[in-house]
Amino acid sequence: MEPQPPITTQRRRHLISIxxxxxxxxxxxxxxxxxxxxxxxxxxxxxPTLRGRTVMNVFFESSTRTSxxxxxxxxxxxxxxxxLKASGSSVDKGESLKDTILTLSAYDPDVIVxxxxxxxxxxxxxxxxxxxxxxxxxxKHQHPTQSLLxxxxxxxxxxxxxxxxxxxxxxxxxxxVARSNIQALTLMGAHVTLVGPPSLIPRGIAAxxxxxxxxxxxxxxxxxxxxxxxxxxxxxxxxxxxxxxREYTAMWGxxxxxxxxxxxxxxxxxxxxxxEIAPEVADAPxxxxxxxxxxxxxxxxxxxxDLLNEPAPTQHEAALRVVAAGQEVA
Numbered sequence: 596m597e598p599q600p601p602i603t604t605q606r607r608r609h610l611i612s613i614x615x616x617x618x619x620x621x622x623x624x625x626x627x628x629x630x631x632x633x634x635x636x637x638x639x640x641x642x643p644t645l646r647g648r649t650v651m652n653v654f655f656e657s658s659t660r661t662s663x664x665x666x667x668x669x670x671x672x673x674x675x676x677x678x679l680k681a682s683g684s685s686v687d688k689g690e691s692l693k694d695t696i697l698t699l700s701a702y703d704p705d706v707i708v709x710x711x712x713x714x715x716x717x718x719x720x721x722x723x724x725x726x727x728x729x730x731x732x733x734x735k736h737q738h739p740t741q742s743l744l745x746x747x748x749x750x751x752x753x754x755x756x757x758x759x760x761x762x763x764x765x766x767x768x769x770x771x772v773a774r775s776n777i778q779a780l781t782l783m784g785a786h787v788t789l790v791g792p793p794s795l796i797p798r799g800i801a802a803x804x805x806x807x808x809x810x811x812x813x814x815x816x817x818x819x820x821x822x823x824x825x826x827x828x829x830x831x832x833x834x835x836x837x838x839x840x841r842e843y844t845a846m847w848g849x850x851x852x853x854x855x856x857x858x859x860x861x862x863x864x865x866x867x868x869x870x871e872i873a874p875e876v877a878d879a880p881x882x883x884x885x886x887x888x889x890x891x892x893x894x895x896x897x898x899x900x901d902l903l904n905e906p907a908p909t910q911h912e913a914a915l916r917v918v919a920a921g922q923e924v925a
Contacts (some may be wrong), residue, residue: 609728611717613778625747627897645674652678655711661731665708667699668895674829688807700724721764727902742775744894748887764790765823768797787841822849822862822872851875856919
């Protein structure tokens, strides 16, 4: 049987991977997010920018930070929102991803935000909808908006991305955040070192333009320590990637003795306190974990705004657009 052609009738911009962005696009999104910061300081934290638009959040995996921030971001922009979780939906009855998207597309959404355990699911969705599609995480492949909010947090705290040394520590092998951050950081001129046990660092990943070390002391010279948890839900059953959690903590845990006060500490969450990161480090003044969550709101506002508006040709014009969009909703 011949494969069915896509039903899409016009070309849409999507955000499936960091590879969909060039350096100018990343800077534009971060500048737009910065413009939305002032909205968050108002009594009425809402602008009419996406009034009349519809954003659908479709999550086939559990999520707290990503799903809540996308939903709130759409509402802050005055969009209509609908959220679908696999549990309790027709997915539980065996409905395919294709049929789910065809059903939702009948409501004519402008944006579909999707998280799915299978690599490539967001790309498949683009074939069966006329909406813009945003990848909110697909398997261990990509999580582009997490990377954008991470870069935004670094730039807000340190004033730049280019030239920073970022050490990514932990389970790189199963982390979509790590893959997106490697692409985003190297695109913006940062130096990246991956640190962890050999079993959790993919072979050949140095080809992505990063350094690899199995010694935790490699974090000493970094400006940012980015900590990852071990993603047991994505590991093959019975696979022993480390001898024990106690040994992992002893050899690769980010503890107070291994962190300088001048280094930023970040973590995409959820954290396993006492495993990959010590509680004292997670709660230290140089930790920016809560700030990452706050950044997620304005960055995802910026992503939705960017997809539904033609990119401005200059940063100055982009700033003017955000100012114009920042009128309070009565």
